[in-house]
Amino acid sequence: MNLDARIAAFVSLGESIANGLFDHSLDDAIHSACSANPWFTESHVRYALQTWSDSLSESAIMRLARSGPALENVDVLPKTIAIIMAGNLPLAGMHDWLCVLLSGNKALVKLSANDNVLLPRLNAMLPPALEQHCTFEEGRLGNFQAVIATGSNNTSRYFDYYFGRYPHIIRHNRNSLAILNGNESPDDLQGLCDDIFLHFGLGCRSVSKLFVPKGYCFDALIEASTRYAHFADIHLYRSSLDYHKALMLLNGEQFVDGGFWMLHVSPSIAAPVSIVNYEEYADISEAEQWCRAHAEDLQVVARSGNFGNAQHPSLTDFADGVNTMKFLAEIT
Numbered sequence: 001m002n003l004d005a006r007i008a009a010f011v012s013l014g015e016s017i018a019n020g021l022f023d024h025s026l027d028d029a030i031h032s033a034c035s036a037n038p039w040f041t042e043s044h045v046r047y048a049l050q051t052w053s054d055s056l057s058e059s060a061i062m063r064l065a066r067s068g069p070a071l072e073n074v075d076v077l078p079k080t081i082a083i084i085m086a087g088n089l090p091l092a093g094m095h096d097w098l099c100v101l102l103s104g105n106k107a108l109v110k111l112s113a114n115d116n117v118l119l120p121r122l123n124a125m126l127p128p129a130l131e132q133h134c135t136f137e138e139g140r141l142g143n144f145q146a147v148i149a150t151g152s153n154n155t156s157r158y159f160d161y162y163f164g165r166y167p168h169i170i171r172h173n174r175n176s177l178a179i180l181n182g183n184e185s186p187d188d189l190q191g192l193c194d195d196i197f198l199h200f201g202l203g204c205r206s207v208s209k210l211f212v213p214k215g216y217c218f219d220a221l222i223e224a225s226t227r228y229a230h231f232a233d234i235h236l237y238r239s240s241l242d243y244h245k246a247l248m249l250l251n252g253e254q255f256v257d258g259g260f261w262m263l264h265v266s267p268s269i270a271a272p273v274s275i276v277n278y279e280e281y282a283d284i285s286e287a288e289q290w291c292r293a294h295a296e297d298l299q300v301v302a303r304s305g306n307f308g309n310a311q312h313p314s315l316t317d318f319a320d321g322v323n324t325m326k327f328l329a330e331i332t
Helices: 003-023 027-036 042-055 058-065 094-102 118-123 153-163 186-201 219-233 235-251 284-293 324-329
Strands: 080-084 106-110 134-136 146-150 168-171 175-179 207-213 255-257 262-265 275-281 298-303
Touching: 003 042, 003 058, 003 094, 027 042, 027 118, 042 118, 042 186, 058 094, 080 094, 094 106, 094 118, 094 134, 094 146, 094 324, 118 134, 146 153, 146 324, 153 168, 175 186, 175 284, 186 207, 186 219, 186 298, 207 284, 219 235, 235 255, 235 262, 275 284
Parallel strands: 080 106, 080 146, 106 134, 146 168, 175 207, 175 298, 207 275, 262 275
Antiparallel strands: 255 262
């Protein structure tokens, strides 16, 4: 398939996802995905699918295709790219899969056991000529020319060891934060709550730390968060909340109780499920300086006026700032 045909195939996939959500033909895959991973709720899986359906517009895919060297000038012989995917969110590795197939290469995919249902279903919705360019491998990976691997700080060291001799993109833990100025509107705070709570805060784009003005009152933010209060009824989430609240009380740590979540005074950017860390600043420049100093650990820095978009990256908003299309085009 030439580039125009591949673009058309992914536009059609976006439309098919939307139709599948509407006519319930994707319900079996959604339910299977939720059964395989207790952190996957039906609403979150549907949200992920809808987000991808919205993202796969012709204009967005064309921008992605043009974000690296012209694909028409790339070696016509496809290369096999091993993709090792994370499973913390529904379809967490779909962007890498999209880039590899859109670039005209072949994908050799190692799925996470926590998310091994949805992408094979979507791959089967592609035209056969494109579908066969993706293979899902459960065993040892072999016969590939480059690697894209996503994991934790610990697994990334293993990836470096095993795949360092290949052209590679190896991603490690990153987190996201938000800087508040104290003048946020109710709509701003609603958007910030989406940035915090969608997918239970398990993604690298989930806001896990706040910078707030000194003396900031959290009442309005806690009020805005109440539409996610049903999280307290979900066993895994409740267990994390109860455990960390008990731990903080025993240790005499300072926190703000949001009912079904807690705001914890901490310099750390990473936080457990149900916890959001925060620090106060005397001048907002202090927060900006902190972000510059920790840029390698940050995925998103959300700011007032742009809250609610952390979980809606464009197709050219590449993870870790590494242009995947450019990487694929430059593999020799």
